[in-house]
Amino acid sequence: MDGIRSTAHARPRDAVSRGSSTFTELAQQVRERGLLRRRYGYYWSKLIGAPLVLASCLLVFIWIGDTWWQLFTAVALAIIFTQIAFLGHDAAHRQIFVSGRWNDWISLILGDLLVGMSYGWWRHKHTRHHANPNKLGADPDIELPVIAVTAETAAKHHGILVSWLRAHQGVLFFPILFFEGISLHASSVRRVFTRGRLERRWVELTFLTVRMVGYLVLVFLVLSPGIAFVFLGVQLGLFGFYMGVAFAPNHKGMPIVPRELTLDFLRRQVMMSRNIRGNRALDIAMGGLNYQIEHHLFPSMPRPHLRRAAPMIAAYCREQGVPYTQVGLFASYAIVIRYINRVGLGERDVFTCPLADQRSHIGALTT
Template sequence: MTTEAPEAPSSRSGSGGSDFAQLTRRIVDEGLLDRRPGYYAARMALVFAAFLGGWYALFALGDTWWQLGLAAAMSVVFAQIGLLSHDLAHRQVFDRRVPSEIGGRIAANLLMGMSYGWWMNKHTRHHANPNHEERDPDVAPELLVWSQRQARKASGVARFIGRRQAYLFVPLLLLEGLNLSFNSFRALRGPVVKRPVLEGVLLVVHFLAYFGLVFAALPAGKAVAFIAVHQALFGVYLGSVFAPNHKGMLMVTPEMKLDFLRRQVLTSRNVRGGLLIDAVMGGLNYQVEHHLFPSMPTPALGRAARITREFCAEKGVAYYETGLFRSYREIFTHLHRTGEPIRSGG
């Protein structure tokens, strides 16, 4: 199966209701939407232990350039906190809003340094219209262009970067950690964050503690190097996890009419790889199932993938999955192809 965008089929319903309703019944019958408190308790304990252990190691190692290795390790820990924030936002951990928001703000704002409210608003809009050229904020042509239609209309920075965006994608990811922090603080002045004072206080506490601990443990030069390595690799890790989900898949235009199941399946890519990939990507390698059932706990996604794959085969819906490195190759190929109108002066 190729990654070329398939034709947009019309919505279809069987005698048992919509296609999505039929699939949902199979998922529910398997108990795959049931909460997994034991799994999340263990996962949170491991991530929090790694978080505390990293700060302890910062002082235990002392004045040495080996601290840059610790910075790399801590970038993984921060990304795992981000993945937990994602699951909390989708109510995969708790089925009620209040504990989900409390946990999300602790993980995102306090521990990681990103606004939970800002990211939640952005991510909710993405889930509603994945890869939609006009409605998905994740494919807005701000720095990169994601379709040739966007490329033809690009101007300013997007047009400048779009010429060589396949080569600039990874360097730009080095700045993604800073971008998340900048947008988090900027969003506090807008309407999307429901509790701006609370979130602002938590963000300030995070960064005071973050910079305070690093500069207390290290001389200024090593402290700056630690922060630079940590933030850069944190951005690359997050980008490497989220980019394979949709980039290079079907781009939806306003004239396309897709039902919910096809809108989610045709725009998403699953990544194979077993338990290691599951852990590294936090379950987001099952992107098709995550988009169909956002509140499904991570450990249920593998079984749901088998059911969904079989169901899509029955309905003639293109279901795509590939290996991790091939997914990156497809992303870079897509970025290069979409930038062609800019390079050719179109």
């Protein structure tokens, strides 16, 4: 990494220009193949179907009544809420409608009202991530409160508990994900009550209040306190775990970009992202996030087009000499665990990871 840092400032500006032109050429090919066209039929079926499925599940919840069988309903709701969150993610990236206003309101309804996640909080955080994935000081997704994904974060002084957790984070990674659901809801509530610019603050505050208070009231009206608490624990735990395992393989274990390093758009998005190889069932299960490279290059590309775009983009990257990473689902989790375990144990060279061969590629970019 020292070699990369020492040459970061010396990188010629025309190299960035050449990189920009290569992306422009790729973007033209994507547009010519119609891969940025809206898929209204696909999305309207989901926008109508998702609330109906959720309403049906809640009616079944009321019908079943106060019984431990409701834990199966909790599992179903965790899956439904995650799938709705994926749909809200698509709307937030302008994949559904041409109108930004329509996409915003769909995101507010799906995210705040149905799932209980603040759209404003998520958009601010996610936009920064997309602009500079895995870049120190720029990507909030590598600045996590418990898990350390960079040597810089791991080296900071923390309390005994956090230090212990990070020293064992490779083993504890998946168990910690069960708390992600609570974290997402808490961060959303904190954001709407925090000072600072937040569009439609009162809309978000109203939607989140209706969702969270209404949901808790329904659960405790139908279930006795003991079953209700277990029900909420299962639903929130599985929701957080599902969200975590869908997002974790995308960038964790990929190269960390030094603060001073400048990469062109194509390389910045492709080299720091990882695709997950699989069939259409995996596409549905991961909400299209398994095509992370295509999504980062073209955030507004409708989800159904990602599978079609992947082979073309992979071939183009090979022609340009840009590393295009694609692995199986379980292999991706193994990479993530090995990487964060190294960081937690004090590994100083963040480029010495399961994808260390990419270090040479990044070094070549700065010469």
